[in-house]
Amino acid sequence: MSALASIDPRDWIRDVPDFPKPGILFKDITPLLGEPKAFRAVIDRLAEQFAGRKIDAVAAAEARGFIFGAPLALALGVGFVPIRKPGKLPYQTVSLEYALEYGTDRLEMHNDAVGPGQRILLLDDVLATGGTMRACRDLVQRTGAEVVACAFVVELSFLKGREMLKPCEVSSLIIY
Ligand SMILES: O=P(O)(O)OC[C@H]1O[C@H](OP(=O)(O)OP(=O)(O)O)[C@H](O)[C@@H]1O
Numbered sequence: 001m002s003a004l005a006s007i008d009p010r011d012w013i014r015d016v017p018d019f020p021k022p023g024i025l026f027k028d029i030t031p032l033l034g035e036p037k038a039f040r041a042v043i044d045r046l047a048e049q050f051a052g053r054k055i056d057a058v059a060a061a062e063a064r065g066f067i068f069g070a071p072l073a074l075a076l077g078v079g080f081v082p083i084r085k086p087g088k089l090p091y092q093t094v095s096l097e098y099a100l101e102y103g104t105d106r107l108e109m110h111n112d113a114v115g116p117g118q119r120i121l122l123l124d125d126v127l128a129t130g131g132t133m134r135a136c137r138d139l140v141q142r143t144g145a146e147v148v149a150c151a152f153v154v155e156l157s158f159l160k161g162r163e164m165l166k167p168c169e170v171s172s173l174i175i176y
């Protein structure tokens with residue numbers, strides 16, 4: 001058994017009550033990022049899960065999605081597609097407004113980043129209400145590309161974000 005197999009990434013996720021607003025229990029991934037064994041275990045498990053699924057690219061939303069999305073793309077040997085907050089991408093974009101657990105925002109992606117015939121894996125750190133991932137999924141699908149799955153490190157199941165993502169495959173390493 002590899003040393004990483006015994007790692008439980010939950011041990012490096014910290015609860016921060018009332019952040020960024022009263023009533024929100026924030027799942028803080030920074031302890032996990034600070035422990036290479038745990039960070040690597042997360043990337044290895046995601047890569048293992050999606051190797052063999054004929055993924056052409058991993059796409060993820062800033063900021064926290066990038067942290068996991070880029071190493072996962074490298075581990076799978078595919079490209080990484082950044083989905084960004086407004087005004088950050090230099091070329092022509094597709095854009096969508098979405099609802100957060102605590103507000104609204106807009107996401108953009110280059111309109112030539114993915115396209116018909118491509119199989120895209122979407123990844124984010126946390127699934128809360130599902131608004132962010134739904135916007136990502138809709139952006140990718142709008143280009144004609146296929147979303148293979150929406151993957152997460154952490155899912156807050158009591159917020160029922162999975163419902164928002166139907167009929168897409170949803171997969172989470174850690175479910176609260
Ligand atoms: O399922 P949802 O309700 O949409 O919430 C989950 C999203 O919220 C957080 O991002 P946030 O917008 O806080 O931005 P950040 O990554 O820049 O911290 C998190 O990284 C997910 O992307």
Ligand SMILES: Nc1ncnc2[nH]cnc12
Binds near residue numbers: 026028129156
């Ligand atoms: N409760 C939460 N903890 C961490 N990230 C989040 N993104 C949206 N809701 C969140």
